Amino acid sequence: xxxxxxxxxxxxxxxxxxxxxxxxxxxxxxKNKENSSGEIMFVSIKELIDHxxxxxxxxxxxxxxxxxxxxxxxxYVKKSDYEKHNYKNSIWISLxxxxxxxxxxxxxxxxxxxxxxxxxxxxxxxxxxxGSLVSIMRIDPVK
Numbered sequence: 184x185x186x187x188x189x190x191x192x193x194x195x196x197x198x199x200x201x202x203x204x205x206x207x208x209x210x211x212x213x214k215n216k217e218n219s220s221g222e223i224m225f226v227s228i229k230e231l232i233d234h235x236x237x238x239x240x241x242x243x244x245x246x247x248x249x250x251x252x253x254x255x256x257x258x259y260v261k262k263s264d265y266e267k268h269n270y271k272n273s274i275w276i277s278l279x280x281x282x283x284x285x286x287x288x289x290x291x292x293x294x295x296x297x298x299x300x301x302x303x304x305x306x307x308x309x310x311x312x313x314g315s316l317v318s319i320m321r322i323d324p325v326k
Contacts, residue, residue, distance in 0.1 A: 302316075
C-alpha cells in the first residue's frame with residue numbers, strides 16, 4: 184500500500200513538472216510570436232552557413248541540435264558538431280538568460296526547430312559561430 188501511494192505521488196509530481204515545462208514553452212512562444220515581420224523561409228543550417236548574405240535579415244526556420252548554455256546557446260548541424268566543439272557548424276541563438284532557463288528542461292541538448300531572424304554578421308560569443316538567430320519567435324523540440 185505504501186509503495187502504491189509513493190508511486191502515485193511520484194507520478195503526480197512528474198506529471199505536474201512536465202505540465203510546467205510545457206506551459207513555459209507555450210508562454211515563450213506566445214510572448215515572441217509577434218516578432219515575425221515577414222515570410223518564414225525553411226532552410227538548413229548548412230545553407231545559412233554556405234550562403235549567409237542570401238539570408239541576412241530574413242526570418243528563417245532551421246532544425247538542428249540545440250544547446251542552451253551560458254555564452255554558448257546555439258543550434259548545431261549535428262550533435263557530433265557540438266560534442267567536437269565545431270562552432271563553425273552552428274548558429275548562435277540570441278536568448279535572454281530568463282528564456283534560456285524557461286526552455287532548458289524541454290529543449291536543451293535536444294533536436295529542435297527554431298524560427299528567428301538570421302544575422303550573418305553577428306557571430307555570437309567571441310565570434311565563434313557562423314551567424315546568429317535573433318528575435319526568436321518559436322522553439323519546438325523535434326521528436
